[in-house]
Amino acid sequence: MRSPEPSPPLLTPAPAAAEAMLPASGPAVWHGAWTTPVMRPSAAPWFETWAEQGFTDQTLRQVVRVHSGGTQVRIRLSNAYGHTPLHLTGATIGRTATSAAVHPDTMRTLRFAGSSSTTVPARGRTVSDPVTLPTEPLEHLTISLYFKEATGPATYHQLSMTTTYRAAGDHHRDLSATAYTDTVQPAYGSWYYLEGVETSGKHRLPRALVAFGDSLTDGFGATIGGNDRYPDLLAQRLLAAGRPRPVLNAGIGSNKLLTDSALGGDAGIARFTRDVLDQPRVGTVIVLMGVNDIQQSDDPAPGARREAAPVTAQQLIDGHRTLIRAAHARGVRAVGATLTPYQGAAGWSAAGEVIRAQVNQWLRTSGEYDTVVDFACALDPDGTGSIREDLHIGDNIHPNPAGYRAMAEAIDLAALGQ
Incomplete structure (x- = not known):
């Protein structure tokens, strides 16, 4: 099977580009x-x-x-x-x-x-x-x-x-x-x-927050029809706290930060502009990406190529830096999220765990993201290296609804900006 094509250009510009700075009395703000x-x-x-x-x-x-x-x-x-x-x-x-x-x-x-x-x-x-x-x-x-x-x-x-x-x-x-x-x-x-x-009305809302990531953002393991993925629960928290703002889910299951996949879509660094920065009036992005790069060196889609080289911590860090630069160039606040544990999952390895720890150390200490949310700690509060048993669906990698709630509640709402 041939390598997936690069992310295609969109023929119509993103609708937000010309509208973000419109005065309240002007044309509709979407x-x-x-x-x-x-x-x-x-x-x-x-x-x-x-x-x-x-x-x-x-x-x-x-x-x-x-x-x-x-x-x-x-x-x-x-x-x-x-x-x-x-x-x-x-x-x-x-x-x-x-x-x-x-x-x-x-x-x-x-x-x-x-x-x-x-x-x-x-x-x-x-x-x-x-x-x-x-x-x-x-x-x-x-x-x-x-x-x-x-x-x-x-x-x-x-x-x-x-x-x-x-x-x-x-x-x-x-x-x-x-x-x-x-x-x-x-x-x-x-x-x-x-x-x-998209919606438009009499009142201008705060700028949107986009959750960008893989299946943990997409919501595998959530309740079917239950709207209890972590971005859903974050939107509910914001509304209840009197801070209503759009929360847009830009997660793709099996997605990787650095590599296109026949199954998991275009690489995160390739789709970031389309799926995050070109959203209407985006103001903040939460980035949770990298575990699939570490634990899936192949592509599980039928007939896909399987000779990908193992990723390094430095490659993942450089990929995150690419996203940070792109966000800041558009005036978007960039929030990094620590890579969550997956010990006990089929793709875990001791070498992969070292890479996850190195990336998380950089996320927590470098100061390159505007702020960091510690999803790893939310799912593994005792620091065991594994998701707590009551917070995953049984595969040691995907949260259950309680796990997604723990992730949403770990986010400091005031740190998200407006």
């Missing part, structure tokens, strides 16, 4: 309410997805929880890894009822440059026209996308920990869930083509 990093379609070795087969005369219904409210909403769609134009026949958005149902009187037709259909260029993206739909932080929205023509393999996000629904034929305007009988089991779920949801 805030990121929800996002997910997109990936090239590939066969997932752990669970089924619809990415490789794509969609023909089918409707997708995808549920997201927004972290900022407003009076208007719009969505971003990505065809970043498509080799042909993507034809979207129709789309709607509304407040989620139960499962795939939508609350009556909240269904809105999404238009693109005034049209109810659109074509997204190969390797490009599009942003919908705004629709009036009052939303509140932590509210669930349902986005329905109908594809009459064959899409080909789908740009997607592999792990959603949220059920995505599929119906045969055109059901994007249905309020009920009756037609949406198809899901993937087990329902780890994926998101397809949907890259972001």
